[in-house]
Amino acid sequence: MAVDTIEKTIYSLLTSDADIADLVAARVYPLILPQPATFPAVTYQRISGEWGITMDGAHNYAEERFQINTWATSYEGARELADAVWRELDNHSGTTGSIYVHCIHFEDEGDLLDMTDDIIGTRKYAKRQDYRIWYKVVA
Numbered sequence: 305m306a307v308d309t310i311e312k313t314i315y316s317l318l319t320s321d322a323d324i325a326d327l328v329a330a331r332v333y334p335l336i337l338p339q340p341a342t343f344p345a346v347t348y349q350r351i352s353g354e355w356g357i358t359m360d361g362a363h364n365y366a367e368e369r370f371q372i373n374t375w376a377t378s379y380e381g382a383r384e385l386a387d388a389v390w391r392e393l394d395n396h397s398g399t400t401g402s403i404y405v406h407c408i409h410f411e412d413e414g415d416l417l418d419m420t421d422d423i424i425g426t427r428k429y430a431k432r433q434d435y436r437i438w439y440k441v442v443a
Contacts, residue, residue, distance in 0.1 A: 308401035316400050323388040344376040344385050365440045372433045379429045386431035406438040
């Protein structure tokens with residue numbers, strides 16, 4: 305039996321949204337883009353996190369911060385994809401597999417630019433978004 309993780313939940317949310325899928329299909333990757341990359345695409349990574357502990361012990365909730373990067377060959381393309389990701393993730397709650405997401409909260413955004421050219425000479429523009437996620441495993 306496969307174990308559900310918050311990373312699988314993020315992947316599922318991003319690839320099952322029609323607006324995002326129209327732009328990237330299933331080009332959603334952990335940490336780094338495959339090379340050579342096809343654009344637009346999305347990468348995600350865990351920035352920090354901790355399991356909740358109270359004076360009564362563990363309460364089985366986790367609070368984690370994830371960074372979502374939207375990549376495209378133009379700034380406008382990266383912005384359009386970032387907007388679609390924001391619409392899907394911000395204030396999301398619900399259960400995916402054995403992961404119950406209490407809330408996903410948008411925190412911050414910035415611009416990225418990869419000045420290195422890949423094999424076909426394409427500059428990559430990206431929007432960086434940070435999200436705080438509160439969840440627990442309910443299996």
